[in-house]
Amino acid sequence: xxxxxFVIVGYGGMGSYHANxxxxxxxxxxxxxxxxxxxxxxxxxxxxxGLKTYASYADVLADTDxxxxxxxxxxxxxKDLAIAALKAGKHxxxxxxxxxxxxxxxxxxxxxxxxxxxxxxxxxxxWDPDFLMIRKIYQDRPIGEIFQLESRVQGAxxxxxxxxxxxxxxxxMLLDWGVHLLDQILWLVDSPVKDFFVDFSQxxxxxxxxxxxxxxxxxNGVRALVEVGTTNFTKLPRWYVKGIEGTAKIDDWxxxxxxxxxxxxxxxxxxxxxxxxxxxxxxxxxxxxxxMEKIDLPTATAEYQPFYANLYExxxxxxxxxxxxSEVRQVLALIDEMFAxxxxx
Amino acid sequence: xxxxxFVIVGYGGMGSYHANxxxxxxxxxxxxxxxxxxxxxxxxxxxxxGLKTYASYADVLADTDxxxxxxxxxxxxxKDLAIAALKAGKHxxxxxxxxxxxxxxxxxxxxxxxxxxxxxxxxxxxWDPDFLMIRKIYQDRPIGEIFQLESRVQGAxxxxxxxxxxxxxxxxMLLDWGVHLLDQILWLVDSPVKDFFVDFSQxxxxxxxxxxxxxxxxxNGVRALVEVGTTNFTKLPRWYVKGIEGTAKIDDWxxxxxxxxxxxxxxxxxxxxxxxxxxxxxxxxxxxxxxMEKIDLPTATAEYQPFYANLYExxxxxxxxxxxxSEVRQVLALIDEMFAxxxxx
Numbered sequence: 001x002x003x004x005x006f007v008i009v010g011y012g013g014m015g016s017y018h019a020n021x022x023x024x025x026x027x028x029x030x031x032x033x034x035x036x037x038x039x040x041x042x043x044x045x046x047x048x049x050g051l052k053t054y055a056s057y058a059d060v061l062a063d064t065d066x067x068x069x070x071x072x073x074x075x076x077x078x079k080d081l082a083i084a085a086l087k088a089g090k091h092x093x094x095x096x097x098x099x100x101x102x103x104x105x106x107x108x109x110x111x112x113x114x115x116x117x118x119x120x121x122x123x124x125x126x127w128d129p130d131f132l133m134i135r136k137i138y139q140d141r142p143i144g145e146i147f148q149l150e151s152r153v154q155g156a157x158x159x160x161x162x163x164x165x166x167x168x169x170x171x172x173m174l175l176d177w178g179v180h181l182l183d184q185i186l187w188l189v190d191s192p193v194k195d196f197f198v199d200f201s202q203x204x205x206x207x208x209x210x211x212x213x214x215x216x217x218x219x220n221g222v223r224a225l226v227e228v229g230t231t232n233f234t235k236l237p238r239w240y241v242k243g244i245e246g247t248a249k250i251d252d253w254x255x256x257x258x259x260x261x262x263x264x265x266x267x268x269x270x271x272x273x274x275x276x277x278x279x280x281x282x283x284x285x286x287x288x289x290x291x292m293e294k295i296d297l298p299t300a301t302a303e304y305q306p307f308y309a310n311l312y313e314x315x316x317x318x319x320x321x322x323x324x325x326s327e328v329r330q331v332l333a334l335i336d337e338m339f340a341x342x343x344x345x
Numbered sequence: 346x347x348x349x350x351f352v353i354v355g356y357g358g359m360g361s362y363h364a365n366x367x368x369x370x371x372x373x374x375x376x377x378x379x380x381x382x383x384x385x386x387x388x389x390x391x392x393x394x395g396l397k398t399y400a401s402y403a404d405v406l407a408d409t410d411x412x413x414x415x416x417x418x419x420x421x422x423x424k425d426l427a428i429a430a431l432k433a434g435k436h437x438x439x440x441x442x443x444x445x446x447x448x449x450x451x452x453x454x455x456x457x458x459x460x461x462x463x464x465x466x467x468x469x470x471x472w473d474p475d476f477l478m479i480r481k482i483y484q485d486r487p488i489g490e491i492f493q494l495e496s497r498v499q500g501a502x503x504x505x506x507x508x509x510x511x512x513x514x515x516x517x518m519l520l521d522w523g524v525h526l527l528d529q530i531l532w533l534v535d536s537p538v539k540d541f542f543v544d545f546s547q548x549x550x551x552x553x554x555x556x557x558x559x560x561x562x563x564x565n566g567v568r569a570l571v572e573v574g575t576t577n578f579t580k581l582p583r584w585y586v587k588g589i590e591g592t593a594k595i596d597d598w599x600x601x602x603x604x605x606x607x608x609x610x611x612x613x614x615x616x617x618x619x620x621x622x623x624x625x626x627x628x629x630x631x632x633x634x635x636x637m638e639k640i641d642l643p644t645a646t647a648e649y650q651p652f653y654a655n656l657y658e659x660x661x662x663x664x665x666x667x668x669x670x671s672e673v674r675q676v677l678a679l680i681d682e683m684f685a686x687x688x689x690x
Contacts, residue, residue: 013625125624127622129623131622153629155628156631156636156637199562203589215558215560217544223558229587230628233591233607236585242577244576246578247501247577249581274598277474277476278469279362279469279470280358283504285500286501292578
């Protein structure tokens, strides 16, 4: 087993997280070999962490000991960095959003095809424990067939960092958390998007979106509400999922929540009307006790390999990637359409 | 002070609720005089309750002691009943949805104009305590200017009753709870609807909607998500409201919830990144403690009259109605458009 020598390109928050936390989970396979950043202080940090550093990106690509690069730079720089690396015979792992748009992505895929190098995107949130639970509920149907998924990520800190405020760098929340949430949903539902609605939030005065609400209708009939917010001082649940026989919610990253299903017991008594505001309602009254039961949320682990283990096999053994470029392209195409729809194109 | 003699037309759940609960709150002004229903068992119930009953609707209208009728029958019968009553010189209070569509409503309004009788709609949920709290937050701005309102009513009992399952009677949830929630929002925001999105749920196999999700964009920039569900075994909060300076939620009819706002304190430390799934996030990390404060949800009462007190003054003293027909018409026009949009018209 020959380790893959990786150079981290862009040694910021994400790049150093790969180097220090993610790559070491597969240290038999992945070797954090070096790093490159345009900022001197980050070069210094990389050197201090014991990584080989380079004077230029060209030097990285000229280093024959380097087999692969991780691109963790601002979004608008991904394309050129990726193409140069592929042409230099390096494999490329790219942070999300993979590119600024599908046109860019297709260029890169074309080069990858020509060179035969691996190009893969770090859609790591397919391994999020909360997502795995929802995926299990979707697949095993403890609350019947799922017809509606609501996926929300809400914070109160506004848009982070510097370049994420800028359009030309691919800033904004749709291209940040949005990419993750849409990737999860599209991968899970695995049906073409028939139609969508989207509304961007620009409350904070940035030229980019500080959040969005989208609603997708899939050809198989499933609906998904996908929302990212950065002006939410109290939150709605991370997941809210409706099946024919019940409903599940997961409150937060801690994966707490609840799942309630209809018992379909015989002789269930009708719900008792309740006072709701100034009126009575039977429709919105809680079902009678014997009509519902609380069931445990599933425990779930990925039945697929960890990301870096898979990447290793993709590079070394031509294994099938878990994160396929065709899937990544679908998400990006949807995002392109969302921007175009709002721009009135 | 001469009481207004009312006859309840349609002595079902809603009609009897008016007779037994709502009208008696103004017993100096409103007299529950009689009732009429096409079903013999309901006629019997009305008689047993001490109400005068009638052999036919014509008999109600011929009774010169009757000054006003409450129409609480299936939705498709409102128009003919209302027009006949107005022409017979009776005032009309009508349950919601006022009519099947705007064309019908305009016909009725025309007759009311000709006859000079009062026609008013029972949009009683403008007096709901939870709505009054949201209204106060909207107006007093303890969390800054409100730019997003989310109003949800979710049950797990499906569509209630019999005729509400049928299209020809004006069944479905948009014409049921939807009318209330849209009336509240349109009245509160008080700005033209610039655009909307709507998706109906027909999960239960009924020919009508068993719920819907709508998203309204107002000309003043406010957004509102309005949702009714009848297949929700666990619920999202009744209200979720975002202001520039904070967020409020009200969980349920009991008006519990929370309101959090930014302190805008100086020297607030940056939020500490948290582990979220398999990744780190600073964007979605809780703001530092000194950056937010919990404030009390407001107590709120209507600064306007109770419904029946207002109706009395409208009839007796030409007071301004709190529920204006022009407002009711806006809601109905929006609903018409929602149905048309989905039907692809």
